[in-house]
Amino acid sequence: MFTTGSKLLIGSAVVATIAAIMYGVTQDGVLGTVGLASAAVALSFLAGVNAYVRDSNVLDTDAASVRASSAARYRPDNSLWPFLFGSGAILLTVGFVTSQVVATLGFILVLAAGIEWIVQAWAERTSSDPDHNAEVRLRTLGPLEFPLFGAIGIGVLIYAFSRMMLWFTQENTVILFAVVAGVVLIIGFLLAFKPSIRSGAIGGILVVAAVAVIAGGVVTAVDGQRDIHPHETVGELSREGICDSPEEFEADENASQNVSDSANVAALITLQSDGRFGVNVVGPAPEGPEGLTLTRSSANNIIFRNDSDHERRLTLDLGTEFVESEDGEEEEVPYQICTTLVEEGGEQLLTVVIPVPSSAVPGGFHFFVPGVESAFLPVVVP
Amino acid sequence: MNRSESQPVDPLPTVKTRQRDARRRATRITATVVAVGALAAGCASDAPQDTWQPAGPNAQAIHDLQWPVFLIAGIVGLIVFVVLGYILWRYRDRGQPVPEQTHGKPALEIVLTIIPALILIGVAIPTVGTLMALSDTDDTECIVNVTGQQWWWEIDYPVQDGCQGIEAPIVTSGQMVVPTGTAVLVRGTSRDVIHSWWIPKLNGKKDMVPGRVHVTKIEADEPGIYAGQCTEFCGLSHANMRMEVVALDPADFDTWKAGQLAAYESPAEELAAAGEAQFIAQCSRCHQVDGLENAEGEPIVARPDREVYSGAAPDLSHLMSRNTFAGASYDLLNSVCRADVWQSDPASFGEKYLAGVDLACLNSVELREWLRNAPAKKPMYTDPTQLGATDGLVRGMPYLALGEEQIDELVAYLLERQ
Numbered sequence: 001m002f003t004t005g006s007k008l009l010i011g012s013a014v015v016a017t018i019a020a021i022m023y024g025v026t027q028d029g030v031l032g033t034v035g036l037a038s039a040a041v042a043l044s045f046l047a048g049v050n051a052y053v054r055d056s057n058v059l060d061t062d063a064a065s066v067r068a069s070s071a072a073r074y075r076p077d078n079s080l081w082p083f084l085f086g087s088g089a090i091l092l093t094v095g096f097v098t099s100q101v102v103a104t105l106g107f108i109l110v111l112a113a114g115i116e117w118i119v120q121a122w123a124e125r126t127s128s129d130p131d132h133n134a135e136v137r138l139r140t141l142g143p144l145e146f147p148l149f150g151a152i153g154i155g156v157l158i159y160a161f162s163r164m165m166l167w168f169t170q171e172n173t174v175i176l177f178a179v180v181a182g183v184v185l186i187i188g189f190l191l192a193f194k195p196s197i198r199s200g201a202i203g204g205i206l207v208v209a210a211v212a213v214i215a216g217g218v219v220t221a222v223d224g225q226r227d228i229h230p231h232e233t234v235g236e237l238s239r240e241g242i243c244d245s246p247e248e249f250e251a252d253e254n255a256s257q258n259v260s261d262s263a264n265v266a267a268l269i270t271l272q273s274d275g276r277f278g279v280n281v282v283g284p285a286p287e288g289p290e291g292l293t294l295t296r297s298s299a300n301n302i303i304f305r306n307d308s309d310h311e312r313r314l315t316l317d318l319g320t321e322f323v324e325s326e327d328g329e330e331e332e333v334p335y336q337i338c339t340t341l342v343e344e345g346g347e348q349l350l351t352v353v354i355p356v357p358s359s360a361v362p363g364g365f366h367f368f369v370p371g372v373e374s375a376f377l378p379v380v381v382p
Numbered sequence: 383m384n385r386s387e388s389q390p391v392d393p394l395p396t397v398k399t400r401q402r403d404a405r406r407r408a409t410r411i412t413a414t415v416v417a418v419g420a421l422a423a424g425c426a427s428d429a430p431q432d433t434w435q436p437a438g439p440n441a442q443a444i445h446d447l448q449w450p451v452f453l454i455a456g457i458v459g460l461i462v463f464v465v466l467g468y469i470l471w472r473y474r475d476r477g478q479p480v481p482e483q484t485h486g487k488p489a490l491e492i493v494l495t496i497i498p499a500l501i502l503i504g505v506a507i508p509t510v511g512t513l514m515a516l517s518d519t520d521d522t523e524c525i526v527n528v529t530g531q532q533w534w535w536e537i538d539y540p541v542q543d544g545c546q547g548i549e550a551p552i553v554t555s556g557q558m559v560v561p562t563g564t565a566v567l568v569r570g571t572s573r574d575v576i577h578s579w580w581i582p583k584l585n586g587k588k589d590m591v592p593g594r595v596h597v598t599k600i601e602a603d604e605p606g607i608y609a610g611q612c613t614e615f616c617g618l619s620h621a622n623m624r625m626e627v628v629a630l631d632p633a634d635f636d637t638w639k640a641g642q643l644a645a646y647e648s649p650a651e652e653l654a655a656a657g658e659a660q661f662i663a664q665c666s667r668c669h670q671v672d673g674l675e676n677a678e679g680e681p682i683v684a685r686p687d688r689e690v691y692s693g694a695a696p697d698l699s700h701l702m703s704r705n706t707f708a709g710a711s712y713d714l715l716n717s718v719c720r721a722d723v724w725q726s727d728p729a730s731f732g733e734k735y736l737a738g739v740d741l742a743c744l745n746s747v748e749l750r751e752w753l754r755n756a757p758a759k760k761p762m763y764t765d766p767t768q769l770g771a772t773d774g775l776v777r778g779m780p781y782l783a784l785g786e787e788q789i790d791e792l793v794a795y796l797l798e799r800q
Binding site for chain 2: 263264265266282283293295296297298299301351353355356357359360380382
C-alpha cells in the first residue's frame with residue numbers, strides 16, 4: 001500500500017511528533033517543540049503527497065514489472081544501520097529526560113545511521129550486481145566516511161595518549177618515552193633491514209599498538225590524572241613579602257623570563273652597575289625628583305633591565321591596600337607589584353595598572369630594587 | 383539580410399523611446415548633481431578638518447607630498463579614462479565583424495609595465511622621505527600625553543622642563559592646549575580599544591593601542607582651534623569622539639597653565655554651594671575635581687575604575703576653561719560666543735579663549751540636557767540591564783535621574799570650575 005518514500009516520510013513524521021511531545025514535556029522553552037512540531041507537520045504533508053503520487057513512479061503501479069526488475073532480483077544484505085539507528089533513537093529519547101550529552105550522542109547516531117541506511121538502501125537497488133552496488137555506495141559515502149572515521153580514530157588515539165600522559169608522573173614519563181622510543185627504533189630498524197616483511201604483519205603491529213594506546217588511555221582515564229601543582233606567580237605571592245626580598249622564591253624559579261610584549265613600552269628602567277636607575281622613555285626624560293609619569297587605569301608596560309652584578313627584581317611600591325584576612329577581618333598590607341628575579345644582563349617585562357593618582361597616597365608611588373638602596377624612582381600618576 | 387528586417391516591429395515605438403529618453407535624462411541629472419555636489423564640497427569655507435589647509439610644518443609636509451601625488455595620480459587617471467572612453471566609443475558595437483584576435487605584444491607590455499613602475503618609484507622616494515621626517519621626534523620640546531577611551535580623549539601634561547616648564551601634572555580632556563611655534567611630542571595610548579588621534583590641519587593619523595605608547599608630533603603656526611576626530615572605529619559613539627588642539631601664543635599658554643594649576647575654591651554663592659554638595663554626592667565617584675574635600679576635610683579621590691569600563695572619566699577641575707564637553711561632541715559655548723572664539727583672528731584668539739565660559743556664553747540648554755539624560759545625548763552602553771559583559775561597569779556617563787533643581791545647582795557649580 002505504502003511506497004518506499006512515503007514509508008520513510010511517515011516514519012520521520014512519527015519520530016518528529018514523538019520528539020516534539022517529549023521535548024515539550026521535559027525541556028524548558030517552546031522553540032524546540034515548535035520546531036519539531038513544524039517538522040512533523042511538514043513531513044506528514046510530504047508523506048501524504050508522496051503516498052498519493054506513489055513516489056512519482058508509475059512502474060510502482062505495475063506490480064509485475066517491479067517484481068521482474070533487475071533490482072528486485074537481488075536480495076539486500078543484512079545491515080547494521082537499522083540497529084544503530086534504533087539505538088540512537090533510544091539514546092536521543094533517554095537524553096531528553098536525562099542529560100544533553102546523551103541526547104547529543106543519540107542525535108549524532110540517528111543522523112549518521114540514518115544517512116548510512118538510506119544511502120545503502122538506495123545503492124542496493126541500483127542494479128542486480130552486488131559489486132556494482134557496493135561501489136556506488138562507496139563512491140557516494142567514501143569522501144565523507146574516510147576523513148571522518150580517520151579524524152575520529154586519530155582523535156581517540158590522541159585523547160587516550162593524553163590521558164596516559166596525565167597519569168604518569170614526570171619521572172615515569174621520561175622512562176616511558178625512553179622505552180617507547182627504543183621500541184620504535186627497533187621496529188624501524190627491523191623494517192628497514194627486512195623490506196620483504198608482509199604488509200599484514202605491519203598492519204598487525206600498528207593495530208596492536210593502537211589497541212594498547214586506547215586500552216592504556218581507558219585505564220588511566222578511569223584511574224584519574226596525577227596531582228598537578230599550578231606554578232605560583234609573583235603576583236600571587238606579592239602579599240607574602242616576595243616583592244620586598246632580594247631572595248629567590250619558587251615563583252621566581254618557575255616564571256617565564258621572556259619579554260613578550262616589549263614594543264612601544266611606557267619605559268625602559270635599567271638597574272645600572274652603579275646601583276642607580278637609568279630611565280628611558282619616549283621623548284625627553286623627566287628630570288629632577290618628580291620621576292616617571294605613568295597613565296592612570298591603563299596597562300603600562302615597563303621593561304626592567306638588570307645591568308648589575310647580582311640577580312635583582314624591580315618592585316613598584318603602591319602604598320598599602322586592605323585585604324580580608326583569614327579570620328574575616330580587613331587588614332592593611334603593603335601593596336607592591338614586582339618582577340621575578342632577573343639574572344645579570346637579563347630583561348623582564350612588568351605590566352602595571354594603577355587605578356588611583358599618586359597624589360592620593362601619602363608618600364606617593366615609587367620603583368625600587370630590594371637590596372639596592374640607591375635604586376629609587378618616584379612614579380607620578382596624574 | 384537587412385538587420386531591420388530580422389527584428390520584430392515594435393507596436394509602440396514612441397512610448398518606449400520616450401521612456402528610454404526619460405531614463406537617460408534622469409541618469410544624466412543625477413550624475414550632474416552628484417558631480418557638482420562633490421566639486422562644490424571642495425569650496426566649503428567652514429571645513430575645520432580639511433587636510434588641504436595645513437596649519438603647521440608637519441601637516442605642511444604632508445600637504446607638500448600629497449599635492450604632487452594627487453597631481454600624478456590625477457594625470458594617470460585622466461589618461462586612462464580618456465583612452466578607455468575613446469576605445470569604448472571608437473569600437474562600439476555597430477554590427478561590424480569581430481576583428482582578428484591576437485595574443486601578446488611584448489614590446490607594448492614591457493613599456494606599460496616600466497612606466498607605472500617608474501611612476502611608483504617617483505612617488506615612493508618623497509613619500510618615504512616625508513614619513514621618516516614625520517616620525518622623527520627628536521626635535522620636540524614639549525610632551526603631552528593623550529589617552530583614548532570610549533568615547534573621549536584624556537590629555538595630561540607630565541612634569542617637565544618643556545612646554546615652558548610644567549611644575550605639577552595637568553589633566554584635562556577634549557581640548558589639548560599647546561604653545562604656538564613649539565614642536566609638541568604627543569605620546570598616546572588607550573585604555574580600552576584601539577583609537578586613532580588625528581588633527582588633520584596639524585599632522586596625520588596615529589593609532590593608539592592599549593598597552594603601547596605611540597608617538598606623533600604636532601606644531602601649530604598660529605593661535606586657533608584645530609579640530610579632529612577619532613579615526614579608528616571604536617564602538618557605539620565612535621562618531622562622537624572628537625578632540626581639538628588649541629594653540630595659544632607662549633604668553634597665553636603660560637596664563638592657561640597657571641589657570642589649570644590654580645587652587646580650588648569652594649563656591650560662596652548659595653546655589654553653587656548646593657551644587658558642590660550635589661557634585662560630591664552624584665559625580666565625584668567618577669569625576670575628579672582637584673581640591674574637593676569631604677565632610678572630614680579629606681581630599682576626594684575619584685575612582686572611575688569602580689564604575690566605568692575604561693577606568694577613567696573626564697577631570698572636571700577646570701571644565702569651563704575648555705569650551706566643549708562630552709568628548710568634545712558638544713559645545714559649552716553658545717553659538718554666538720562659539721563663533722566669536724572659533725572665528726576670531728589669531729591676534730585676539732588667546733584672550734577670547736582664555737576668557738573661558740561664563741553664564742552669558744554658556745550653552746546651558748545642551749549642558750542641562752546632558753545632565754538630565756546623558757545617554758540620550760550620546761549613545762553609550764549604560765543600560766544597567768545590559769552590562770553583563772562588563773561586570774556592571776558602564777561605558778560612558780549613565781542616566782542619573784537628576785531633578786531640575788539638582789541640575790540647576792550642578793550647572794551653577796560647574797560654571798565656577800574655571
